[in-house]
Amino acid sequence: xxxxxxxxxxxxxxxxxxxxxxRDWPALxxxxxxxxxxxxxxxxxxxxxxxxxxxxxxxxNADGSEAEMSGNGLRCLVKFVVDRRIVAPDSRGExxxxxxxxxxxxxVEADANGVRSVRESMGRPRLDPREIPIAIEAEPPVRRVDLxxxxxxxxxxxxxxxxxxxxxxxxAPVAEFPLEALGPLVEHHELFPNRANFEVIRMLGxxxxxxxxxxxxxxxxxSCGSGASATMVAARILGLADDRLELxxxxxxxxxxxxxxxxxxxxxxxxxxxxxSWPD
Numbered sequence: 001x002x003x004x005x006x007x008x009x010x011x012x013x014x015x016x017x018x019x020x021x022x023r024d025w026p027a028l029x030x031x032x033x034x035x036x037x038x039x040x041x042x043x044x045x046x047x048x049x050x051x052x053x054x055x056x057x058x059x060x061n062a063d064g065s066e067a068e069m070s071g072n073g074l075r076c077l078v079k080f081v082v083d084r085r086i087v088a089p090d091s092r093g094e095x096x097x098x099x100x101x102x103x104x105x106x107x108v109e110a111d112a113n114g115v116r117s118v119r120e121s122m123g124r125p126r127l128d129p130r131e132i133p134i135a136i137e138a139e140p141p142v143r144r145v146d147l148x149x150x151x152x153x154x155x156x157x158x159x160x161x162x163x164x165x166x167x168x169x170x171x172a173p174v175a176e177f178p179l180e181a182l183g184p185l186v187e188h189h190e191l192f193p194n195r196a197n198f199e200v201i202r203m204l205g206x207x208x209x210x211x212x213x214x215x216x217x218x219x220x221x222x223s224c225g226s227g228a229s230a231t232m233v234a235a236r237i238l239g240l241a242d243d244r245l246e247l248x249x250x251x252x253x254x255x256x257x258x259x260x261x262x263x264x265x266x267x268x269x270x271x272x273x274x275x276x277s278w279p280d
Contacts, residue, residue, distance in 0.1 A: 001280050003032070004080055005039055005273040008072030010222025010251020012273065014039050015080045018046035019055070026064035032278060033062035039276070042218050045073050047081055054087045056098040061217030068100035068163040071225015075118040075270040078106050083114035083272070101162020115270060122229040122264040126160035127237075134158045135191045141237045149185040156186070156198075157234035161264065163216070164196045165230035169240065174200045174212045183214025199227045203240050210248045222251030229264040232256035 001023075004015050014032045018025075029044035031037075043061045050056035057077050059067045074097060081087040082095075089095045094107045106120040126132060127140035136145060147154045147166070156166040166186050170177065177200045186198040198214040211231055213224040228247045235241035236258055245256040257265040 001278045002275070003039065003278055004275045005041060006076035006079060006270060007251070007273060008075040008223065008225065008270045009249055009254060009268055011070070011072035011224060012041045013043050013045045013059075013070075013073050013076045014041045015045045015047065015076055017080075017084075017086065018058075019049045025058070025060055026066070028278075029060035029062065030064045039278070042215070042221050043067070043070070043073065045070075045077050045080075047077060047086065050098050052103065053096050053098050055081055058100070061215070062219075063217045065217040066100075067217065069104075069161075069226065071120065071122055071161075071229060071266045072223055072268065072270075074099065074104065074106065074120055074225065075268060078108060078118050078120075079115040079270045079272065082108055082110070099162070114272070117267065117269045119265060119267040120225075122161055122226065122266050124263050125230070125233040125258075126162070127233075129158065132158050132160040132164050133193055134164070134196075135193060143237060145191070147186060147189055147191065149182045149189070152182065154182070154186065157237060158196075159230040159233045161226040161229045161233075163226055164192055164194055165199060165227055165234075166192070166196045167199045167201060167227075167231055167234035169201045169203065169234075169238070171202065174202050174210050177212060179212055179214055179220055183220060187214060187216050197224065197227050197230070199224070199231050201231050201235070203235065204248075206241050207244055208246045208248070209235065209241070212250065223249040223254065225254070225266050225268070228254045228256055229258075229266055232258045232264055236260055
């Protein structure tokens with residue numbers, strides 16, 4: 001089985017053209033994502049068939065669980081299908097990609113070496129507790145929920161970008177946060193029936209912030225596009241940011257836009273690492 005490994009700000013994925021192909025995708029995701037015995041990745045992305053667009057995106061986390069979508073992963077898929085001429089963007093460089101979080105519009109920037117960056121719609125945030133979902137009774141948007149994790153109280157703002165997020169703001173540098181210890185506790189907290197992605201944020205100004213993230217089904221990653229989008233939404237809900245945010249993650253820099261009502265826009269780079277073949 002032919003594959004390509006790509007990354008968006010260090011969030012790396014194995015991508016496969018899976019049109020007309022059936023496999024045990026959870027098992028394949030676990031095997032290929034293994035960083036010692038496999039290719040090594042945060043997850044597996046499939047370009048599958050679709051009735052409404054040339055391809056649909058499916059994504060499986062490193063533990064084999066299927067996720068709704070990934071912002072960084074979407075850029076990887078877009079580069080894969082555009083560079084290989086599976087999908088032809090329109091005259092504006094735009095195309096639609098169906099995902100588990102809905103049909104998302106993207107715009108590519110390319111040069112002689114192919115797609116180098118993607119501006120993508122991440123859809124409208126979902127702020128109703130029932131849609132996130134989080135097991136509380138409250139009117140949206142929910143500004144603060146206190147979680148208990150290992151004897152520590154964490155104030156989080158819950159947001160869904162088609163997948164659930166718990167966003168925590170602090171004044172200390174994010175490098176000082178014990179993410180490895182507390183990340184799994186937030187991911188599996190009883191308030192989140194579908195588990196949660198967990199973002200730790202420090203605002204560096206109204207237009208700049210830094211982030212670390214614990215991804216559901218993966219662990220700590222160098223970047224998370226949906227987590228970055230959830231951070232943009234949470235920062236604006238709390239009055240910490242305006243409509244644009246530069247977000248610094250361990251793997252690079254992402255640009256976010258949100259007007260407080262419509263779709264969140266995420267822009268960032270994407271790179272192909274290598275191509276190979278996996279024993280069928």
